Amino acid sequence: MTEQQPIFRALADPTRRDILKMLHGTDMTIAQVAENFEMTRAAVKKHLTVLSDGGLITVRAQGREKLNTLNPNAFAPVLDWLSFFDAFWDDRLDALKSAIEKDTQ
């Protein structure tokens, strides 16, 4: 199975979670991501490396730039892990159903 620890680890940091949301629908270079945070490009690059280690983003070179792309499939192991707690699913059933209905419209 996919190693889940790097995924949970990547999601543990709020900056990294923000980056993921930021990449939703838009690929970005390191510099572009860094513009949105009050930290150095090097620090942002480290976060991107952690995200990449967890498979949550993929990186492709384009000239001298690196484009970072969200990989939503990588969230699957988190869902798998959560699904162990069936009581959770019972409790969240309604919310889930409406979310799914909304997505399938």
Add this chain to the structure above:
Amino acid sequence: MTEQQPIFRALADPTRRDILKMLHGTDMTIAQVAENFEMTRAAVKKHLTVLSDGGLITVRAQGREKLNTLNPNAFAPVLDWLSFFDAFWDDRLDALKSAIEKDTQ
């Protein structure tokens, strides 16, 4: 909204995720949880504190013992966060549906 950082932080450690699975369906004292790990009771207690800070478990005293109980509702903010990535939901739609159907049987 519920503070989600303590939840993601709590889930980032493999020992803590194991503890949560362990508490699924069974309340346990600190000593009982600690029996299952090769670390001191104090270390396990620290993990339980982190889990409690995230609201993932609740603790109630019973005589001189403390019973730790899983609180599956606390997973909700994680699902909420994941739901932002609608592409993820698209990809996982089938799996989700079967999981839900299985739970509602």
Add this chain to the structure above:
DNA sequence: TTAATAAGATACCTTTTGGTATCATGTCAA
């Protein structure tokens, strides 16, 4: 070709984290 630009690689620092050891406190049972 050369200067500016985007990113990679290190070295270094501080704080947080995961762990142990030790001692104190509260409760149960004989």
Add this chain to the structure above:
DNA sequence: TTGACATGATACCAAAAGGTATCTTATTAA
């Protein structure tokens, strides 16, 4: 009431995490 037991609290330690600064490398554009 006294000893054993379950837990709480604190101090301490090593490693990991999050960050900066700095230097190097590879492209691009003039």
